[in-house]
Amino acid sequence: MTQDSGEKLVGVVVVSHSGEVAESVARMATALAGGGTAPVRAAGGTPDGGFGTSEELIREAAYAVDQGAGVAILVDLGSAVLTVKALLAEEDELPEGSRLVDAPLVEGAVAAVVTASTGADVDTVAGAAAEAYDYRKV
């Protein structure tokens, strides 16, 4: 929390079909990261509050968290995955260094925020989130 060297941190965006899920996961990840300093934004549901995916909300969130170190984007399923992939494929739609992170949404978001708050680069953040797949619960 005291880190204030003007260091650029990787931003984290949480995308879900549900606004509540995205908001809640974003808040929980920040809290579990001990009030991590990495910028986190939710991009959930449609602009009118319904269930779905909004490229508009995703782009807004990505630019809001972009400090110039890259943006790690975590998604739930279906159109959330496809929308982020489609935006990345166009190259000029998201901040430079934006990445779709291949990770489970909740666990991945916690790992991403913790790692991003340490000042790690976007590859390390994405790698830490992806490791959540290896943690077996049973």
Add this chain to the structure above:
Amino acid sequence: MSSSESAVEHALDTSFFQRWLTAAAESVQREAARLTELDSAIGDADHGTNMQRGFAAVTEALEKEPPGSPGAALILAGRQLISKVGGASGPLYGTLLRRAGKALGDAAEVTPQQLADALRAGVDAVAQLGGAAPGDKTMLDALFPAVEALGGDTASFTAAGEAADKGALATVPMLARKGRASYLGERSVGHQDPGATSSALIVAALAEAVR
């Protein structure tokens, strides 16, 4: 402007593309209830409403900011679909049109063959984005036969529409391997794919736009 008469006859200008997209929007609007009904069998019953909302945004944008070239018209439409549809078909159709639009560049007129090549590039991009192949019971089952049928003249647009329609019908016995319908496994068999159906509508609108 070309000096060759046949080239002029077959040249597709920006207004052709506006007519195509408008015809597609009308067709989607007309068939929205049917698309949603198909989607209620194997999906989440929103394909008609989603497509209707997306294409309404396309026609509105075409009127508000008239595009200056065929490529710009497709890019504008693709962008609206990605941002307004709200389901997986948004990024998929958006990618189809946007990629095709980029392939056309900023030429003021294009030939049917250039349109065919651009749509082929768009369909390939859709396949890559969704990771689906023909036979997976998706929009590709209508789009691949359609781009196969497209050729060097506007008469091929009618053939493409028929091929897309046939492709959509052929999804009925297929087992869904992609998207939400794939969760249903065997229960997806016996239903026509909603995405293939809307794809066929959009392709069929090409012939309507020919004058």
